[in-house]
Amino acid sequence: MINESAVNKIDLQLKEEKLDITKKWLQTGEVTWHKEIINEEKNVVVPVSRQELVIEKKIIDPRNPNRFEDSEIIRIPISEERIEIIKHSVVLEEVEIYKREIEELNQINESVKKEILHIQTIDDPIVVFQES
Numbered sequence: 764m765i766n767e768s769a770v771n772k773i774d775l776q777l778k779e780e781k782l783d784i785t786k787k788w789l790q791t792g793e794v795t796w797h798k799e800i801i802n803e804e805k806n807v808v809v810p811v812s813r814q815e816l817v818i819e820k821k822i823i824d825p826r827n828p829n830r831f832e833d834s835e836i837i838r839i840p841i842s843e844e845r846i847e848i849i850k851h852s853v854v855l856e857e858v859e860i861y862k863r864e865i866e867e868l869n870q871i872n873e874s875v876k877k878e879i880l881h882i883q884t885i886d887d888p889i890v891v892f893q894e895s
Contacts, residue, residue, distance in 0.1 A: 813843035
């Protein structure tokens with residue numbers, strides 16, 4: 764039977780570091796958008812037509828029937844084209860604006876500490892292992 768004394772007893776705690784990894788969102792940029800309306804003057808030449816009734820009265824020279832003494836022209840407008848301007852929107856392009864989440868894998872290298880117990884003996888003591 765071995766007589767054990769607790770007087771010289773030393774309790775040691777061996778510790779090891781573990782990694783706790785957390786993530787948090789940080790705002791890295793901000794985007795705003797707006798549409799700008801630009802007014803532009805258009806100068807377009809449009810041909811327009813009109814109709815008129817022409818009455819031409821010729822007075823014949825009595826001395827020479829092949830010759831006209833005088834003529835009179837009467838013009839009466841009958842109809843004309845009028846320009847009518849109608850504006851309408853035309854889609855030039857379609858733009859989609861959206862957020863997307865991209866997941867990447869980042870490798871993290873961090874050193875952690877671990878305590879290991881080393882026992883050093885002086886001289887040649889006899890080491891006895893006792894299993895309980």
